Every structure is written in structure tokens, then in C-alpha cells.
Amino acid sequence: MKIYLIRHGQTDWNIQGRIQGSHDIPLNEAGRRQAEQLAKGMDSRLVTRIFSSTLARAMETAQRIGSRQKVEICPMPQLIEVEFGKWEGMTWEEIMEAYPNEYRMWALNPDEVAPPGGETQEQVIKRCAEALKEIIRITGGREDIAMVSHGATIAYLVSYMMHNDPEVESMIVENASITTVNYSPLTEDYMLLEMNDTSHMLEE
Structure with a gap:
């Protein structure tokens, strides 16, 4: 079973460097173009279903793939x-200035x-693990299948799959990127096949 972990296209807050989190920020014009390029890039990666975050930026990205492959979201x-x-809504610089102690403690121990x-890394991984269990069921x-989600969530999820590999934990997940993981139902193990692929993206 191949699992394609996909990050949504670009938003205005991405450009501004603002933390989006649970805020429902839509794709911008460039993000919609990226979603189209991503959908074409998935032509060689056919899926039976697409599981998506319910936030608009992820759902719109998922819908572009689903429409092209004629599969359910x-x-x-x-x-x-x-x-x-x-x-x-803040940038990392604003956070470090306004919440220096909280930021330092979080950076040292996000688990x-x-x-x-907000949420701890442990809480995020718990809900993502529940989602994986449901998808496998x-x-x-x-x-x-494809899972359309978000930068931090995908990084945490891949870290969980790879048993907290430090190299994976520091991965930067690009907009409209594809990370491919193989799951074996026999061993219940995950294998990382490709990380953060953006080769389908055209130059702007």
C-alpha cells in the first residue's frame, strides 16, 4: 500500500510567514496553480481514495486531485x-519576541x-495515528491512497511512521509536495520511499 502525503498549495499567510494552524486560510492564486500542477503530478500515482484535512486550503488541493483522478474525497x-x-496569525519572529519563555520551552520539548x-506534538501524533488506523481499516x-494535510502535521506524521528518525523530524514540507510511504499490512511497517517531491512544479 502506497500512502502519498501531500501538503496543500500556497496561501497568503505562507508568503507572509504567518502561522496558520487551525485558521481556515484559503489558497491564493499561486496556490491554486500549484494544486493544478500537483494534480497532474499525481497522474503517475493513481489512488483509490483521497483523505483530506477539513481546512479549506487542504480540501481545495484534494479536490483538484480527486477531480482529475475521479476518486472520492x-x-x-x-x-x-x-x-x-x-x-x-503571528510570524516566528513575533512569537519569539512576544512569548520568549513559552517559545523556548516549546522548542526544547514539543512532545x-x-x-x-495549542497542541503538543504528542497530541497531534495521537490523532494522526487514529486517522491512519481508520484508513488502514x-x-x-x-x-x-493520498492524504492531503499540512506542513507540521505531515512532518510529525512521517516522524511517527519512521519511529522518530531525527533526520525526518527536521524535514521541511514544501507547498504542494508529495512524500511517499509504503505500508505493509503483513508486517505493519512503514518505509519512506520519497520525501518532499516537488518535481511536478513548474517554474513561476
């Missing part, structure tokens, strides 16, 4: 972006420390 709230609480009003672990 399955909304999954467990795949939304990490909730960053009071930090949402157990959450941004004010639905597909029997024998269908190739």
Missing part, C-alpha cells in the same frame, strides 16, 4: 494542521509542551 478532521493557539492554547491496507 474523504474529509478527515484528524488531519488538520497543528493548533498553535495564541501564536496563530509535552504546547503553544499557549477502510482500505484493508491494500489500496494506494
Whole structure:
């Protein structure tokens, strides 16, 4: 079973460097073009279903793929972006200035420390693991599927699949990128095949 982990296209907050988290920010014009290019890039990666975060930027990206491949979109709230609480809408520079102690504690131990009003890494991984379990139950672990989600969520999810590999934990997930993981229903193991592929993107 191949699992294609896909990040949504670009938004205005991406350009501004603002933390989006659970805020429902739509794709911008460039993001919609990226979603189209991504959908074409998925032509060689046919799937039976697409599971998507319920946030608009992810759903719109998923819909471009689903429309092209004529497959069902399955909304999954467990795949939304990490909730960053009071930090949402801010840049990292603004966060470090306004919340220096909280930021320092979170950066040192994101597993157990959450941004004010947000989620810990452990909480995010727990809900993503539940989503994976449900997807494997639905597909029997024998269908190739796509999961459309968000940068931090995908990084945490791949880290979970790879048993906290430090190289994976530091991965930067680009807009409209594809990360491919193979799942074996026999061993229940995951194997990372390709990380953060953006070769389908055309030069702007």
C-alpha cells in the first residue's frame, strides 16, 4: 500500500510567514496553480481514495486531485494542521519576541509542551495515528491512497511512521509536495520511499 502525503498549495499567510494552524486560510492564486500542477503530478500515482484535512486550503488541493483522478474525497478532521493557539496569525519572529519563555520551552520539548492554547506534538501524533488506523481499516491496507494535510502535521506524521528518525523530524514540507510511504499490512511497517517531491512544479 502506497500512502502519498501531500501538503496543500500556497496561501497568503505562507508568503507572509504567518502561522496558520487551525485558521481556515484559503489558497491564493499561486496556490491554486500549484494544486493544478500537483494534480497532474499525481497522474503517475493513481489512488483509490483521497483523505483530506477539513481546512479549506487542504480540501481545495484534494479536490483538484480527486477531480482529475475521479476518486472520492474523504474529509478527515484528524488531519488538520497543528493548533498553535495564541501564536496563530503571528510570524516566528513575533512569537519569539512576544512569548520568549513559552517559545523556548516549546522548542526544547514539543512532545509535552504546547503553544499557549495549542497542541503538543504528542497530541497531534495521537490523532494522526487514529486517522491512519481508520484508513488502514477502510482500505484493508491494500489500496494506494493520498492524504492531503499540512506542513507540521505531515512532518510529525512521517516522524511517527519512521519511529522518530531525527533526520525526518527536521524535514521541511514544501507547498504542494508529495512524500511517499509504503505500508505493509503483513508486517505493519512503514518505509519512506520519497520525501518532499516537488518535481511536478513548474517554474513561476
